[in-house]
Every structure is written in structure tokens, then in C-alpha cells.
Amino acid sequence: MSGLYILIFGFFTALIVVLFSMPSLIKVAKLKNLVDSPLEDRKMHRWSIPTLGGVVIFGAIVFSYSLWFPENYDFIDGMLVNFKFLISSLILLFFVGVKDDIIGTAPVKKLIAHIIVAFILVVMAGLRIESMQGIFGVINPLSLWQSYLLSILAYLVIINSINLIDGLDGLAGLVSLLASVFFGILFYYSGNIPLSLLAFVLSGTMLGFIFFNFYPARVFMGDAGSLAIGSIFCVLSINSINESYLLAPIWIQTLNKAVLAMSILAYPLIDTLRVFTIRILKAKSPFTADKNHIHHNFEKIGFGHAKTSLSIFFYSLTVVLFQLFLQLFLKINNPTLLLFMQVVFSCLTLLIIYLLAKLYIKKN
Secondary structure, three states, rough: OOOOHHHHHHHHHHHHHHHHHHHHHHHHHOOOOOOEOOOOOOOOOOOOOOOHHHHHHHHHHHHHHHHHOOHHHHHOHHHHHHHHHHHHHHHHHHHHHHHHOOOOOHHHHHHHHHHHHHHHHHHHOOOOOOOOOOOOOOOOOOOOOHHHHHHHHHHHHHHHHHHOOOOOHHHHHHHHHHHHHHHHHHHHHHHHHHHHHHOOOOHHHHHHHHHOOOOOOOOOHHHHHHHHHHHHHHHHHHHHHHOOOOOHHOOOOOOOOHHHHHHOOHHHHHHHHHHHHHHHHHHOOOOOOOOOHHHHHHHHHHOOOHHHHHHHHHHHHHHHHHHHHHHHHHHOEEEEEEHHHHHHHHHHHHHHHHHHHHHHHHHO
16 A cells, blocks of 8 residues: 555544544433533633543544554654654553543652653663754764753653643643644655654544534543643654654655744744743743643633634744745744744744734724
8 A cells, every 4th residue: 555545544534433422421421420620720721621631532543553554664763762662651641641630630740751762762772862853063973872862852842742732621642633734744755654643633533522622622632642742743743853854755854853843833942932831930940830831821811712823823834834835935944043033933923923812802
């Protein structure tokens, strides 16, 4: 079977699994009172909503990816390693996430789980960032320990970033859908069908999930879902940096993949680094929950769940397109300058969208 057909079947299998399974899960969760009640001030919803959407997300991803996994692509380095250790990591994070969604999990225990998964992916699977791609003038390959430290840091930031943006109806689903499509296209053109399948399975899962999570949400993905999605983005991001693009079109080969990975995940990364910095400056734990996220500020001015989620979705699309514009049309290929321009553009664009939202609310 050709690679394109595998991707199509994987995408629609995941989509169908979610569409047919989620209603039953919602019904069971309500019957068993496995819901999130809006008792805390930081909660953004006004009624009880099931939190176990991650059960279906996990099941759809593992089932669809395993069913259509293209074992005939075993000539790709690390193909089976990625599959084996990723599934192991997803299972561990699934149990941690489900427990947290039902009865709560101590932060220390969640941290231990993250450290174990980081060890599995970075050390055992060898899934580590090997080069800075010229950013800050670092051209030579990283040493083993530099690579380990940077990769573990990237894992912790990425996996928490998806968890932290899961605060508005539809937001995490839309951002994850767009990011997974970008990664899927990138790996498809590089000839890495196994990783492209992983990305498109995730995108199919997210498209199905959005039907139930867009405002007004009928289910939340919970930690079981956000941790699974975050770990997959960690695998996709690091592999996209290390991938050989000899089979890809020239325009893809010219892109700086490290900056591109950050551009694809721009909103989760910016929001996470922003709230972590604010919490640390206030002498609080960076993992303390609050209502200081960017999307919370949109909600505070009355912009609403749906408008905020869609605005951030199109913002995320714009950030990636801006990098393509910089590199393909303006021919800006200095890695450090490119990263700087992307960071400035991303932050300024978010600020402009927020100011326009305030103006819109005042006029209406």
C-alpha cells in the first residue's frame, strides 16, 4: 500500500473511532459522576463536564497508529524504536493522566512520571536534539550531555505546554489539529511515512475531538489526553529537527527545522514560557494553577471561548506562514536572526489580536 493511502486510512480511522466512541464515554462519565465541576475560581466553564475525553483520544491514537503502522518502511532509521518507546510512554502517561482526571495526582508523582518518560524517550530511544541548526552561532553537533539536557528540557516544556493551553473550549484541540497537520505534511515530503502517519492519526483524532469540545464543550480531554498529545509533539518536534530531507522539495530543505518546530508550536510555547516566568517572578511554583494564561485574558474582556479559540488557531497558522515568507521570499536564512524575527512577530501579533479583540468588544 502506498504511503499516501496509509496516511488517509490512518486519519479517517482515528476520526471515526473518536466520533463513534466519545458519545458513549460522555454518557458513562455523567452516570458515574466523573465530571469537572466549576467550583474553583480559575474554572472557565459554568456547568459540570466530563473530563475523560483523553481515554478516547489515547485509544484512537494507539489503535489507529498500530493498525496502519507501515512495517515495510523498516529501512528508516529509528522507525521501530520510535514506535516501541512511544507506545510505552503513552501507556505510562495514560495511567497517570486518568488517575489525575478522576481523583487527582500529587505534583511530585506527576514529575516522577515525566522524568521516567523523558528517560525512556531521550536516553533509551535516543530521541534527542543533536544540533542547534546554527541558532546562536552553534554549528557543531551538541555533545552527548548537552543533547540530553536540551532534549529533556524540550520534552518538559512541550508536554506541559499542551496541558496548560487546555483551558478554553476547543483551544487545545484546534492548535493540536493544525500543528499535527503541519508535521504530517513535513514528514510526508521527507519520505518518513511512519512519523507522518503518527501526525495524521493525531490530526484525525483532534478533528473528531473538536466536534465534542468546541464551545459549548461536552467533554474535556483532561490530563490523559493532553499528556498523550504533548508526548507525541515531543517526538514529532525532535524528529523534525534531526530528519534528513534529501527526498523533500528544495523549498522544504531550505527551511530551518528547529525554528520551524518552534513556529508550529508557537502559541503553546509562548503561553507556557510567559506564565512560568510570571509565576517564578512572583515567587510561586511554575506549576501552580492560575488564570493568567493568554487565553484567560481574552476571556476576561468578554471575547468568548469560540472567538478566542478560532483567533489563536488562525494566529498559529499565520506564524508558520510568516517563516515561509521570511525564508522563501525574503531569503532570510541566518538562524539566529530568523528566530529573533519569529519571536518578535509572534509576540507582537498576539498583542495586536488582543487589542483588536478589546476594540471589538467595546464597539459591540
